Amino acid sequence: MFVISVMTMADYPAVIGLMQATPGVSVRDADSHAGTERYLARNPGLSFVAEADGALCGCIMSGHDGRRGYLQHLLVLPSHRRLGIGAALVTACLDALEQQGILKCHLDVLKSNPAAADYWRHQGWQLRTDIDRYSFIRADDPNV
Numbered sequence: 001m002f003v004i005s006v007m008t009m010a011d012y013p014a015v016i017g018l019m020q021a022t023p024g025v026s027v028r029d030a031d032s033h034a035g036t037e038r039y040l041a042r043n044p045g046l047s048f049v050a051e052a053d054g055a056l057c058g059c060i061m062s063g064h065d066g067r068r069g070y071l072q073h074l075l076v077l078p079s080h081r082r083l084g085i086g087a088a089l090v091t092a093c094l095d096a097l098e099q100q101g102i103l104k105c106h107l108d109v110l111k112s113n114p115a116a117a118d119y120w121r122h123q124g125w126q127l128r129t130d131i132d133r134y135s136f137i138r139a140d141d142p143n144v
Contacts, residue, residue, distance in 0.1 A: 002085050004092050007047040007059060009037055014056035015049065018075050024113035025075065029144045039063065046100075048092045050076070050085045058085045062093035062105075069097040069105035074116075087123070108133070 007015065012033055019025050029035065040047060043063035050058035058076035062069055071093055076085045097105060107125070109116045121127065137144055 002050045002052040002057060002080070002083065002088070004048050004050050004088050006045050007040065007049045007061070009033075009040065011049050011056060011059070012036055015059045015073075018056065018059060018077065019073060022075050024110065024116060025073070026110060029141065031073075046093060046096050048089050050080075050089055052080060052085075058089055060089040060093055062097060064097055064100065064102045067102070067104075069093070069102040071105060071107040074107075086119070090123070 015036075016027070016031065016033075019027050019031065030039075039061065043061075046063055047061040048059070049056055057080040058074075060074045061072045063072075064070065071090065074086055074089060076089075094105060097103075107120065109120060117127075
């Protein structure tokens with residue numbers, strides 16, 4: 001049994017630990033304590049954690065730009081996968097986004113993470129082939 005709740009900064013140590021321990025996840029400077037605090041403040045009630053047996057076993061972050069939603073960092077401990085936790089976390093985000101009028105959502109998957117690509121494809125998400133994403137970094141640090 002697991003419980004889904006809104007992510008708070010009290011969850012940060014467990015969330016960042018899960019991110020750092022999960023193969024295929026890229027932890028960037030934006031995932032710092034301060035960066036995560038800004039993200040949660042800008043997107044209140046849109047990121048969630050899952051707990052089982054009193055410990056964090058999954059997380060997801062989401063936000064929006066007023067038109068489109070964005071999912072980030074869906075993670076579930078390997079020992080807790082295939083129990084519906086990932087799907088429940090995604091549903092919590094999509095429901096919360098819908099309550100704010102956001103009906104279309106995007107996510108990014110690193111090309112070096114085929115397991116994530118397979119997961120999303122099997123969940124019914126569609127790989128876009130009509131656009132390319134470009135990024136511009138206003139810093140000398142490519143890890144921002």
